[in-house]
Amino acid sequence: MHVREARPSDADAVRRVAEAAWHDAHDPIVGPDAVEDFLAKYYDPDDLRDRYRTGDGTTFVAIADGDLVGYASGVPSSDGYTLGAVYVHPDSQGRGVGSRLLERVEGDARDAGYDAVDLVVMADNDDATGFYESRGFERVDGHYDEFLDVDGYVYEKEV
DSSP states (O other), rough: OOOOOOGGGGGHHHHHHHHHHHHHHHHHOHEEEEHHHHHHHHHHHHHHHHHHTTTSSSEEEEEEEEEEEEEEEEETTOOOOOEEEEEGGGGGTTTTTHHHHHHHHHHHHHHHHOOOEEEEETTOOOHHHHHHHHOOOOEEEEEEEETEEEEEEEEEEOO
C-alpha cells in the first residue's frame, strides 16, 4: 500500500469509498437519509475534481493492489490545521490504512509549520473516538453539527 496526494482522476473512487465508509459508520447514528444528504452536499465528484485540481486543502489517498481504499484530508488555515476526514473502505479496515493516512496528514501539518491538528468526530461513533484516542488525540471540547443534527467532540493532538 502507498499513500499519495489525490488527483482529479481519483474523485469517483473517493466518492465510492466515502459512500461505503459513511454508510457503514454513520447509518446507525444519523440514519441513511442523512448520510445520503451529506454525501450529496460534500462528495459530488465534480466538486472533488475541482478541489483536487485547485489544491483547496490537502487530500491524500491510499492505494492497495491498484485500488483506492481510503482517503484523508487536511485543512490548513490561519486558525490551525484541521483533519477533515479519514475514511477507509469497510473491506480494507483493520489493515493500517487509516493509520498511514493519519500519519501523512500529521506530517503535512508539521511540514506546513503547525504544532497541532484538531478534528471533530460524532460523539456516538465509538470506533472513531477509539481510533483517534489510541493515536494520541485528546478530547478538548464538545461540538454540535447542525447539518447532521448530531453531537460530537473536538479532539486535538500536538504534532
